[in-house]
Amino acid sequence: MKAAIGIDIGGTKIAIGVVDENGKILSDTQFPTEVELGPDNAMKQIISHVSEMREKHKEIAGIGIGCPGPIDTKKGIVVNPPNLKTWHDYPVVQEIESAFQMPVRLLNDADAAALGEYFFTYRHTYLHVLYLTVSTGIGGGIIINGRLYEGASSGAGEIGHSVIEPNGPLCGCGKRGCLEALASGTALTRIWKQRLANAGSPIEPTWGGKELFAQAESGDSLANEVIEESSEYIALGLSQTIQTLNPELLILGGGVVIGQPEFYKKIRKKLSFYLLNPHKQALQIERASHGAMAGVKGAAASILENS
Numbered sequence: 001m002k003a004a005i006g007i008d009i010g011g012t013k014i015a016i017g018v019v020d021e022n023g024k025i026l027s028d029t030q031f032p033t034e035v036e037l038g039p040d041n042a043m044k045q046i047i048s049h050v051s052e053m054r055e056k057h058k059e060i061a062g063i064g065i066g067c068p069g070p071i072d073t074k075k076g077i078v079v080n081p082p083n084l085k086t087w088h089d090y091p092v093v094q095e096i097e098s099a100f101q102m103p104v105r106l107l108n109d110a111d112a113a114a115l116g117e118y119f120f121t122y123r124h125t126y127l128h129v130l131y132l133t134v135s136t137g138i139g140g141g142i143i144i145n146g147r148l149y150e151g152a153s154s155g156a157g158e159i160g161h162s163v164i165e166p167n168g169p170l171c172g173c174g175k176r177g178c179l180e181a182l183a184s185g186t187a188l189t190r191i192w193k194q195r196l197a198n199a200g201s202p203i204e205p206t207w208g209g210k211e212l213f214a215q216a217e218s219g220d221s222l223a224n225e226v227i228e229e230s231s232e233y234i235a236l237g238l239s240q241t242i243q244t245l246n247p248e249l250l251i252l253g254g255g256v257v258i259g260q261p262e263f264y265k266k267i268r269k270k271l272s273f274y275l276l277n278p279h280k281q282a283l284q285i286e287r288a289s290h291g292a293m294a295g296v297k298g299a300a301a302s303i304l305e306n307s
């Protein structure tokens with residue numbers, strides 16, 4: 001059976017795995033990115049781990065790389081991601097191609113996760129799929145006619161940076177009121193703590209999303225208000241993309257959606273108010289099922305889908 005190597009480069013860690021056509025991980029490893037030491041340091045470790053994996057698995061068809069944006073997937077360059085501050089115009093594809101002489105493909109990390117979820121679970125069932133992940137940030141990916149759609153500058157599916165509130169909170173991208181600044185896991189905690197402070201209520205510095213959802217469940221009205229609002233924002237952001245693409249399947253993933261079933265249900269319910277009937281009737285909604293390895297699997301799938 002054919003297999004490919006997937007590399008998932010993140011701000012804190014790099015995960016690498018050998019993945020077969022059924023999505024089974026045959027071998028995997030992970031290590032800290034150590035952003036402060038620069039890309040050459042990380043690349044040395046990537047090359048050493050990939051070499052070992054190639055020795056062990058002779059059926060490898062190529063190497064896919066998922067990386068936070070902005071990146072240039074056509075030129076194979078990591079441009080200047082905020083999560084990888086020392087990686088400027090880094091030719092990641094060229095580095096790996098020259099070390100291994102095999103097909104190498106670079107894609108945006110949310111696109112990789114979208115492709116991982118799609119390719120290994122739904123490629124025989126659906127052609128048009130929208131994927132959204134809600135974790136520390138909000139990212140999306142689009143599959144059209146069974147293929148990942150990347151757009152003109154590798155930025156298709158950036159639903160997290162749709163402006164939902166024109167004068168809303170400042171987003172990491174520099175704009176105001178992006179969905180990510182209103183409804184990501186990070187935003188939820190920040191907004192909740194702000195409101196507690198405004199109400200003069202006590203706040204524990206260690207409180208995060210887990211405490212927010214626990215308080216909401218115990219009936220706290222402020223916590224419930226924050227969760228109601230953010231699920232509404234996510235539904236609103238999603239509905240605009242769904243009206244545009246008319247997908248057959250929406251996959252919702254990321255720590256906040258997977259870890260909080262009530263939050264997932266709220267998004268589903270609110271979404272149904274915003275969609276036209278034909279879009280609603282054509283749409284299935286599922287939760288992501290590949291967890292933290294979706295990025296590695298999707299990076300590998302970017303090779304497997306072409307080989």
Ligand SMILES: [Zn+2]
Nearest residue numbers: 161171173178
């Ligand atoms: Zn933004």
